[in-house]
Amino acid sequence: MATRIVIFEDNEKVRSSLVTLLGNESAYVVTGAHPDASDVGRRIRQETPHVVILDIDMPGMNGISAIPLIKEVDPEISIVMYTQFEDDEKLFKSLCAGADGYVLKKTSPGNLLAAIEEVRAGGAPLSPAVARKVLFSFRDQRQSSHAKYELTDREIEVLQLLIKGYSVKLIAAELHIAYDTCRSHLRNIYRKLHVNCGKEAIAKVLAEKIVL
Amino acid sequence: MATRIVIFEDNEKVRSSLVTLLGNESAYVVTGAHPDASDVGRRIRQETPHVVILDIDMPGMNGISAIPLIKEVDPEISIVMYTQFEDDEKLFKSLCAGADGYVLKKTSPGNLLAAIEEVRAGGAPLSPAVARKVLFSFRDQRQSSHAKYELTDREIEVLQLLIKGYSVKLIAAELHIAYDTCRSHLRNIYRKLHVNCGKEAIAKVLAEKIVL
DNA sequence: GCACATATCACCCTAAAAGGGGATTGTGGA
DNA sequence: TCCACAATCCCCTTTTAGGGTGATATGTGC
Structure with missing residues (x-):
């Protein structure tokens, strides 16, 4: 036809x-x-x-x-x-x-x-x-990096949950660790990403397509 | 050649x-x-x-x-x-x-x-x-939507600053409005996006490429 | 004029997050 | 062996965010 x-x-x-x-x-x-x-x-x-x-x-x-x-x-x-x-x-x-x-x-x-x-x-x-x-x-x-910030495996796990919108408490529960442990990881993440809070971290990670 | x-x-x-x-x-x-x-x-x-x-x-x-x-x-x-x-x-x-x-x-x-x-x-x-x-x-x-959530112009302005990692206080200062006004807008945004907090909103907006 | 949405602001209270300071394990390398 | 570092946990304080419940002004459409 x-x-x-x-x-x-x-x-x-x-x-x-x-x-x-x-x-x-x-x-x-x-x-x-x-x-x-x-x-x-x-x-x-x-x-x-x-x-x-x-x-x-x-x-x-x-x-x-x-x-x-x-x-x-x-x-x-x-x-x-x-x-x-x-x-x-x-x-x-x-x-x-x-x-x-x-x-x-x-x-x-x-x-x-x-x-x-x-x-x-x-x-x-x-x-x-x-x-x-x-x-x-x-x-x-499709470029993704995440290597340059030298995050540890555990930090990446925490970050992945963070960028899904999880609260600190929820992340801790999900990973079966204490609330303070989770905060400790987050502090290290914030330092490595040069941000001051979770919202900035989410914005930076998603905007720059880090992790994934 | x-x-x-x-x-x-x-x-x-x-x-x-x-x-x-x-x-x-x-x-x-x-x-x-x-x-x-x-x-x-x-x-x-x-x-x-x-x-x-x-x-x-x-x-x-x-x-x-x-x-x-x-x-x-x-x-x-x-x-x-x-x-x-x-x-x-x-x-x-x-x-x-x-x-x-x-x-x-x-x-x-x-x-x-x-x-x-x-x-x-x-x-x-x-x-x-x-x-x-x-x-x-x-x-x-490259799909972007933002229409389906029926955000007002002002709400979009607030949201754009939010996803840049701004705090509520900073957004208010940037837009020359009161802190409570800003919170009011954010509450309406959260309701319209069906989220419960700023982090979820950022995650949702950036993951789904709303606004932009 | 009236209903409705929008944008603006206010006050109260609780929960969450962040900042700072620790401490303890275990592992791997110098 | 000792040091660095990651991962774990705890305590304290301050700041921020969020929920509730209002109010006021200003438009727009019927």
Whole structure:
């Protein structure tokens, strides 16, 4: 069965060239091509696409806002952003809103075909520069340290309970140690983390992704 | 100039077929092909590759451990993992260790060539299933809500200071309000977040990435 | 005007946390 | 052997946080 595609793209020229490009392939059927994202829910319901090609900068509703509306109709529909924008803001917002791919317009039209294939195969087609940004961001968000503060095993145990919101008394009970022992560990932790109270410690640990 | 490539792959057959595949392309020069990652630093220094193809499961040192050693020699060297493993553990560890791409062996050899091209172009070549996992993980880590708890603007201000580790007194001073007013806001916040104390609130907010 | 939410402030009391000072074991290394 | 350090516990004081129960002003919407 042919892949059903709907296009949202305000630029007349780009839109018609996409329709031509995709129309030449028997594997694709363009069931809709619109210059804006108004009434996007109804259109998607009528045109039942497998893949939506979505521009970001359009008059009226912008492409990013349209993403959740499309996924609301059917979360199985794949959304590929097709845009000239390379800035982190639009990129991250799009991906977090639920876009499955992000292809830059400066790449060749053939790449868009490849992206459609990839997204149909369950992939996440990203232009090289975009993939790089996502990878770097991904990496940054997963860095964890905890070694540099030289916490002991026991201190890490105490800290893990602390950042779950446990009170000192509860931590002591959980670890089967005396209240004062627990306080003693906490004091050492505070000293090592250069903080003055439990709240600061929680904030620091979670903000810097220590322990985990 | 041809792209210089070094291969680490313990399987004799796979390794030689890679050498043949890449040798047939004039754009590539394989300057090294090794069955394990022992002495990886010295080898990389001698063979000065642009791109390293790295298997994960090898006798002796595994591929993931080799990543930082390669990047240590020259962080400009691109590393493409080439493996049969699709599990999250190896994938995330590889990417966090500094791998620039992750290609599954089950994909066609042509995809490996495409991946080398993509990584040379500054991209992050990921097999479709892998790209999907990275994207989902990326999205999960950036979800923020704060609307669903119906906090008022003022409450959000107070909460933002709280999660920076500020004491009640400090928050009050910062916002130029009375200590009791601040406590009043905090009580309302705790009620709305269904928590019982500031530490739980901080833990909940940072763990669920509310506000921000 | 009235209901309602928000933001502001006040006072009381208890519980929890933090800061400071100890002390005792046991383990592992210099 | 002795020292350092981790882990355990105890006592004391001060500060902070939290629960309860109010009040007042200021908007906003019907």
